[in-house]
Amino acid sequence: MASETQEPGRGEALSPERRRFLGRLSIALSAVAAAIVGIPVVGFILGPLIAPEPDVWRAVGAADSFKPGETVSVSFLDPSPMAWAGVSAMTAAWLRRLDSGGFVAFAVNCSHLGCPVRWLSQANLFMCPCHGGVYYADGSVAAGPPPRGLFKYPVRVRDGQVEILASAVPIE
């Protein structure tokens, strides 16, 4: 074949078909190499999106230590604390003991943008420092920009201890 003739001082000329094949082969091989490296890298970075992080019950104090009608902040470890997280693994909730004896735990995050709401015990209101969102004692919206009431965590009493189901940062 003419394409297989060798000119003096030059390498073997390749046929157009062979050139096309080798070009595509090089691209395909490069893509395979990129995939071998890229897939685990992307998987590792995106891992937190799919890694199971089960909710965990955290004890926050003896049931008797909470007075009926009072709302207090309780702090506890988040559901998936890492050994090097330090204090950033802590989280909190506003725990209210109802007059009926039951408990309700509100997320501290304002439903507007997630800022930490404060409890004004004398006013019986939650108030957000960021944009002035206000909630009543039952967590319902009282005023301001929040689109919904405070999120709630499941609460239970076990062996005399109040336990809150530590779960994800409430995002909607």
Place this chain on the structure above:
Amino acid sequence: MIKKFFNQAVDAFEERTGLIKFFGDVMRHPVPPNTGWWYVFGSAVLVAFMMQVVTGIALATRYVASSGSAYQVLEFITYKAVLGNFLRGMHFFGASAMILLVGIHMIQVFLMGCYKYPREFNWVSGVMLLFVTIAMGFSGQLLRWDQTAVWATVLAAEMLGRTPFIGTYLARFLLGGKTLGGATLSRFFAFHVFFLPAAIFALVALHLYLVIHDGISAPPVPGEKVNPKTYRAEYEKLLEERGVPFWPDAAWRDVVVAVGVVIAIAALAFFVGPPDLGKPPNPSLLANDPSPDWYMLWYYAVLALLPRGMESVFMIAAPVAAIVFLLMVPVLWNKGERHPSRRPWAVAAVLMIVLSIVGFWIEGSIAPWSPKFDAQPLSAAQVGTTSAPIVAGAQLFHDKGCEFCHTIEGQGGMRGPDLTEVAHRLSVNDLRIKIANGGGNMPSFAGILTHDELDNLVAFLESRVTMPPAKTASAAGAAAVAQSDPTRAVDGRKP
């Protein structure tokens, strides 16, 4: 002898690399004459970025990207490390300068029509650089890893969480899990020092390549329109006839401004210093008032002032719309007039955007919507009477949180209206109804105040219009004035 050896070494290096000629050609490439001082902002941004790289690398030699240790490391860098405080200041003001200069550079390019043919792609790369720069600033604020950084992270996650369908995934991607914690900081660190700088390097390389490829645009002249069919030939002719070498004819101004930028950043770092470290990054400490660094404060204000229910749409739609609009600018208007005097709508658009941002920024720095939690109860002198209901009402005004949102006697929050003279506006009955029912940004106090408390609170508010002039009089006398105001109608309304 030494000179000869040096020259030989240089020649040998050049013969093997060609770098001296390459960079010489780049530096001496012809540019249009009279580019002037308006053309210095691009290089000023580049210098600010280089400062960020240098100071950032230095800070990284001490920084520990661990959620449990970073705060202590920041304390060490700030208070103990040699020149640590100064370096942190340089890095902070370098970031501020970069963002400010990117904005000025962008305005200059837009107003002078430099983005028009054939420089559309350079505008696009610049837009991408703008957003990567903002991402760098935000991720850098979080590396401070104090309580404000922690809550800023939560805010960002909440905002991303509003994205339809994938919001939760985006928020988890940002946090490094479903909660803030060990994985969060190392994630931001990786983005701040690897991903985003790599993107900036790549985009800056593209940006500079395109500057060389398409040339620096000539200063705009009224009436000289960009015609894609003839522009290249006209530009080549201009360079051929009147072009000057970039170095040093044009570059000297860049150097002057760049040195000015460096001196200004260093001076601010020295005299003002870096932002204070807040409290430790413990999300269970709730007495916190998170706010972003200055360049995002205007956006924070926008989010506060949006009509209720619009945040979700705005948080997602507005940034997307801004990106799409900026990317479409050279597509929509890539030819025609360049001079701002012939493009009044372009000038008006820039003015509107700049004034809006400045206005929102001022509002954000005041943050009148934020409750003033540290408001103190009115003093006895301010109350101005010993009348039991009024004194009790004044105490209730503080205890029930009214004062956090309302100013009275020059004291208190600005969320709601100043109530010092509310009795001139509302009757006793109106006041009772307003307090009991609330409305708008005010909660209903019907289930919070007892009947007597409501009476006392209203008595206190009513007393304000009569008390101030009586402040210098005796409290008892003032109380008497309040009790016997003959101008007050039966229903409490002023006639």
